[in-house]
Amino acid sequence: MKIRRLRRMIFGLVCLCAAILVPLTVACYAEDYPDISAVEPSLYYADRQQFFHRPGTGFVLISTDSLSSTKAALLDSGGKLDYSSVRGPTSIKFAxxxxxxxxxxxxxxxxxxxxxxxxxxxxLDLSTGKCILNQVLNVRCDFSRDFSADDRDRVTLVTVPAGEQINAGTPAAAFLFDAAHNNGVISPQAPDPEPSSSEPEAPASSAPESSAPESSAPTSSSVNEMPADLPSKIENYDYPGPVTVEGLQSELDANGLNQNLRVFSSNQKEIKSGTIGTGHTVVVMKDGKTVSACTAVIPGDLDGSGTITDYDCRLLYEYFTQTEVGGTPTLSGPYLEAAKISDDSLADKSGRGLQTGDLLKIKKLIK
Structure with a gap:
């Protein structure tokens, strides 16, 4: 634990110097979810339980039986079923x-x-509990990464046509969610057209050229694009637990430095709300300039979802299996760092990497 604290202190000092008093409290914000043991058992299944904040107040608890059903319960701020919105949990017919x-x-x-x-x-509508389903036919999917949505009903999901191989380099496809038809079929959207490299020249103007000097102000990145002035090397930063875009931005606002937060997924798509996951790039900006940037490491979150589930345990188990037979490790970079949460793993200096204690501790984090 001393090593982790030292690493947090070093990175915090670097951000402090670069940002001129960048709020360190941003990195210390963790979600305060209800204790699952205090929630009525009839509101959730035994597997893959996750809490999310509902806008305004309260939570949503989702869980699955890992076979054919998902249960979603809208909870109030005290962790009880929100009877002002629903009369019971929503049953969704897939895991x-x-x-x-x-x-x-x-x-x-x-x-x-x-x-x-x-x-x-x-x-799932977090006000009414109503869930609309869409189908994507004849595909294989990698649900472990790059699943996101934006306020234009565009959803990204890593897919390939059925029968083709899917790998770590397979890009995410974009889908336009059909909210008008339950069980409607949606297909990948065509990518945005690339800007033309042969734009016509502007007609010559007879007006005299301005003698005013060009502005030295930096041009900020366009909407949804990563800032152009990011440092060439972005260090990992270990957050103490699950965090959200809204939570970190509120911490910035509390410091009164007029800074804003921008978060990008591993495939450089901007995430404007919700949970921040391992591998996401967290950027603090002011007046269009980058103040500091880091790659998020959420302890126990090995798939980049921002929360710890049974799937993270599965990824770590596969890592142990591959390394034992001399295969290519399935975890690397910030995802490997996110798995190093046991005391033995943090104290190990022999280069052995992860320990079995990491797997045990991740299982405890799920509970």
Missing amino acids: YEAACLCGNYLYLAGNSPVTENCALIGR
């Missing part, structure tokens, strides 16, 4: 594998339990 929050909606993704090579994407 979710990934979840992401966007505004007043929670998006869920998983495989259909009845149709082969069919992915399902659900959009």
Whole structure:
């Protein structure tokens, strides 16, 4: 634990110098979710339980039976069922594998339990508990990364046509969620057109050229693009627990330095709300300039979802299996760092990497 504290202190000092009193409290903000043992057992299944904040107040608790069903319960600020919104939990007819929050909606993704090579994407309304499902036919999916949604109903999911191989380099496809038709079929959207490299020249103007000097102010990145002035090397930063975009921004606001937060996924798509996951780039900006940047490391979050689930345990188990037989490790970079949470792993200086204690501790974090 001393090593982790020392690493946090060093990185904090670097950010302090670069930002001129960048608020260190940003990195210390952790979500205060209800104790699962205090929640009525009928509101959730035994597997893959996750809490998310609802806009305004309260929480949503999602869980799955890992076979064919997901349960979503809208809770009030005390962790009880919010009877002002719903009369009971919502049952969703597939076992979710990934979840992401966007505004007043929670998006869920998983495989259909009845149709082969069919992915399902659900959009849960966090005010009413109503869930609309969309189908993506004839695909294979990697739900462990790059599942996101934006306020234009665009959802990204890593897919390939059924029968093709999917790997770590497979990019995410974009889908336009169909909120008008439950069980509607959606297909990948065409990528945005690349800007033309042969733009026509502007006609010559007869007006005299201005003698005013060019502005030296830096041009900020366009909306949804990563800032152009990021440092060439971005260090990992260990957050103490799950954090959200809204939570970190509120910490910045409390410091009164007029700074704003921008968060980007591993494939450089901007995340404007919801949970921050391992591998996400967290950027603090002021007046269009980058003040500081780090790569988020959420202890126990090995898939970049921002929360700790059974899937993280599965990834770590696969890592042990691959390294034992001399195969290519399935975890690297910030995802490998996120798995180093046991005291033995932090104190180990022999280069052995992860310890079995990490797996045990991640299982405890799920509970």
